[in-house]
Amino acid sequence: MTRIEDLIEDGWRGEPASVGSRPIGPDGLSVRPWKDCVSPEFVQSWRRLAASAATPNPFGEHWFVLPSLEQFDPRGTVHLATLVVGGELAGLMPVYRARDYHGHPLPHIGNWMHPNSFCGEPLIAGDHAEAFWSAVLDWSDRNWRSSLFLHIACLPGDGIAVDTLNRVCKTKRRANRVVHRVSRACLRHGLSPEAHLVSILGKKRRKELSRKRRRLEETGHTIFTRAAGEDGLDEWIDQFLQLENAGWKGQESSSLVSARQTACFFRESLHGAAREQRLERLAFHVDGEPVAMLCNFVTPPLAHSFKTAFDEDLYKLSPGMLLQVENLALLEREEIGMTDSCAAAGHPMIEQIWDDRREIVSVSIPVGGAIRRGIGDILTSIEARRSEKNR
Numbered sequence: 499m500t501r502i503e504d505l506i507e508d509g510w511r512g513e514p515a516s517v518g519s520r521p522i523g524p525d526g527l528s529v530r531p532w533k534d535c536v537s538p539e540f541v542q543s544w545r546r547l548a549a550s551a552a553t554p555n556p557f558g559e560h561w562f563v564l565p566s567l568e569q570f571d572p573r574g575t576v577h578l579a580t581l582v583v584g585g586e587l588a589g590l591m592p593v594y595r596a597r598d599y600h601g602h603p604l605p606h607i608g609n610w611m612h613p614n615s616f617c618g619e620p621l622i623a624g625d626h627a628e629a630f631w632s633a634v635l636d637w638s639d640r641n642w643r644s645s646l647f648l649h650i651a652c653l654p655g656d657g658i659a660v661d662t663l664n665r666v667c668k669t670k671r672r673a674n675r676v677v678h679r680v681s682r683a684c685l686r687h688g689l690s691p692e693a694h695l696v697s698i699l700g701k702k703r704r705k706e707l708s709r710k711r712r713r714l715e716e717t718g719h720t721i722f723t724r725a726a727g728e729d730g731l732d733e734w735i736d737q738f739l740q741l742e743n744a745g746w747k748g749q750e751s752s753s754l755v756s757a758r759q760t761a762c763f764f765r766e767s768l769h770g771a772a773r774e775q776r777l778e779r780l781a782f783h784v785d786g787e788p789v790a791m792l793c794n795f796v797t798p799p800l801a802h803s804f805k806t807a808f809d810e811d812l813y814k815l816s817p818g819m820l821l822q823v824e825n826l827a828l829l830e831r832e833e834i835g836m837t838d839s840c841a842a843a844g845h846p847m848i849e850q851i852w853d854d855r856r857e858i859v860s861v862s863i864p865v866g867g868a869i870r871r872g873i874g875d876i877l878t879s880i881e882a883r884r885s886e887k888n889r
Contacts, residue, residue, distance in 0.1 A: 522582055524582065525582050527630075530577055531575070531576070531577055532571070535580065540587075544560040547623055548621055551622060552625075553622075556771065557618075558590065558621045559797075568763075569762050575594065576593070576610045577592070581633060583623075583629075589622040589629075590621050605644040606647050609650050616802060617654070618652035618653055632666050635648070635670065635672070646864065646877060649677075655676075655858065667863060673871070673874075675861065681857055682840070682857075683845065684837060685839075686835070687834055687835055689829060691823075723781050724779070724824075725778075726778055731772055731779075734781070737788045738807055740788075741788050741789075742805075746810065764805075768793065776797055777793060777795065796831075800838065803839050819851070823851065836856070862878040862881065
């Protein structure tokens with residue numbers, strides 16, 4: 499029996515597909531249970547797709563999605579919508595059927611994500627975006643069952659997916675609406691880290707941060723580290739999980755280690771990111787103990803700040819903020835044009851030094867025949883109006 503761990507390991511380590519391996523699938527769009535899709539050959543094609551995607555998305559790469567599915571969908575109910583062109587993956591998006599929509603009994607088809615996934619943009623190679631979305635819409639119309647609409651969540655508002663969906667829906671003369679939008683803090687690169695701080699923080703605030711850095715160093719032997727590979731990664735992960743769990747998230751049972759599945763997913767995805775050279779991790783240690791830690795997923799020209807934790811007993815010294823200052827070194831990387839904070843809107847710490855904003859939207863498109871689309875159109879228009887009213 500082929501184990502999912504073996505498939506992920508093969509993909510992570512970049513082992514070549516065997517000569518004469520079976521094809522990924524027939525050309526065109528296929529929507530199959532994820533457990534029926536994965537194979538060493540499939541994972542290798544997925545890796546190549548990620549490398550050629552018009553918009554990179556770490557939350558859509560194999561090293562993130564497969565551990566997520568293994569932990570959160572062990573029964574294999576999630577499907578993979580894949581576009582194959584010339585025997586290679588040209589588009590991929592996890593999808594699922596849901597009966598409930600934000601507490602309302604509204605069946606729909608959606609792109610599958612989980613609470614620790616922060617971007618729903620599918621991986622689509624080169625100029626295949628229109629073909630991918632056109633095929634997904636056609637499939638949804640034929641396979642709607644009881645679904646009223648296709649809901650694609652967590653898309654960059656200025657990204658290729660939204661732009662292409664708008665064009666495809668206009669060509670097909672079908673309704674599509676943005677039903678939710680939020681502004682998320684980000685860093686658009688241009689200024690140096692020093693110039694960026696000067697531009698957003700007054701002289702008094704900058705002096706205060708320098709004073710807190712000195713006070714932190716006075717509490718014990720303070721070491722700042724920045725790492726990218728797997729050396730020492732398991733120990734780093736253990737420390738991160740303990741640090742996060744010691745704070746308010748642990749008290750509210752929302753820390754990663756509060757559930758075995760989230761802890762396993764976190765460990766596996768970080769190892770996968772490191773093997774693919776997608777991981778960057780930063781930390782402050784005082785006398786050998788972590789006081790602030792964070793990890794980034796780096797997929798040029800984008801980066802995403804995935805997770806952060808700090809010692810809340812030292813909140814007066816702002817170790818988390820001090821680590822974010824160190825994280826501004828991302829601005830010096832020429833291959834990175836923007837870094838997404840992945841933080842909730844209004845985050846009290848992040849928005850102090852991440853001054854730009856990235857609009858994240860969710861789009862709904864009625865599916866099925868004319869009558870069913872008409873019903874879906876009424877429902878999505880109501881939600882779109884409510885969304886705009888509540889902005």
